[in-house]
Amino acid sequence: MVNTPRAAMQAVQQKLAEAGLDSVQFESRILLETVLELPYGAPLPQQPLTEAQQQRLAELTARRCAHEPLQYLCGTWEFFGLEFQVGEGVLIPRQDTETLVEAVLELRKNEPSTCLLDLCSGSGCIPSALSVHLSGVTGAVLELSPEAMGYLRQNLKRHAPQLECIAGDVLHPPAELLHRQFHIITCNPPYLTAADMEQLQPEVAREPETALFGGTDGLDFYRKLTPLWKPALRPAGWLVYEVGAGQAPDVEAILQENGYAQVHTVPDLTGIGRVVLGQR
Numbered sequence: 001m002v003n004t005p006r007a008a009m010q011a012v013q014q015k016l017a018e019a020g021l022d023s024v025q026f027e028s029r030i031l032l033e034t035v036l037e038l039p040y041g042a043p044l045p046q047q048p049l050t051e052a053q054q055q056r057l058a059e060l061t062a063r064r065c066a067h068e069p070l071q072y073l074c075g076t077w078e079f080f081g082l083e084f085q086v087g088e089g090v091l092i093p094r095q096d097t098e099t100l101v102e103a104v105l106e107l108r109k110n111e112p113s114t115c116l117l118d119l120c121s122g123s124g125c126i127p128s129a130l131s132v133h134l135s136g137v138t139g140a141v142l143e144l145s146p147e148a149m150g151y152l153r154q155n156l157k158r159h160a161p162q163l164e165c166i167a168g169d170v171l172h173p174p175a176e177l178l179h180r181q182f183h184i185i186t187c188n189p190p191y192l193t194a195a196d197m198e199q200l201q202p203e204v205a206r207e208p209e210t211a212l213f214g215g216t217d218g219l220d221f222y223r224k225l226t227p228l229w230k231p232a233l234r235p236a237g238w239l240v241y242e243v244g245a246g247q248a249p250d251v252e253a254i255l256q257e258n259g260y261a262q263v264h265t266v267p268d269l270t271g272i273g274r275v276v277l278g279q280r
Helices: 005-018 024-036 051-065 070-074 095-108 125-133 146-159 194-198 220-228 248-257
Strands: 076-079 082-085 114-119 137-143 164-167 182-187 233-242 261-267 273-279
Touching (some): 024 051, 024 070, 070 076, 076 095, 095 233, 095 261, 095 273, 125 182, 146 164, 220 248, 248 273
Parallel strands (some): 114 182, 182 233
Antiparallel strands (some): 076 082, 233 273, 261 273
């Protein structure tokens, strides 16, 4: 019967394949687990799906076939071992960004406390992961988008309730933040180029453009933020950026031109320069 969990998953898998999607075995399993409210990888129950569950699964499958991001359909996604609320209007946490978290953990691993500022915070995945894995994290996050702010507040409440959540524009810093002194400023800014934006996968095109587009060459935010936020760093504090593939040399040059020391790049697991950091 198609209403048993395993048969339903196979039917979903076929529909996703017909829609030209990749990873259909994985995605059909995730959609079924979402409907059944099962943890990832849990054994499938033997009892048939209810009519309501069948309808919900059919709806999610149709939306996924129309290239709505899987993460938005699930409503949550995993990052650095933690679960985050996500949905339309917020950038989806990606494994690439875990390289930034690991770089900061290495910088602060022996410190008893860390005063942190996260710019362009989105879902809050970066400050949340750092708060869970470092001791004594305090500080703030800054986000402009009202749509993202709802997810950000939920995720910080769960993982990093001690951090101050501030609505504001990273390009027009609130005075109170510039006058504070942070050990670490992290930022995963919009860094896609104009050419990148013309070739987006349909799923990525559903994510907020304001979190993706970094100007013609993708470097607008690095040029503006690097000098702007330097006063908010303590002496010997670090500015830590995520960058797009191939952008590391240009971003290194921007930090060096603005007087940062010990500027260097950290590669991700595939060897691509993914994080650029410099010290005040």
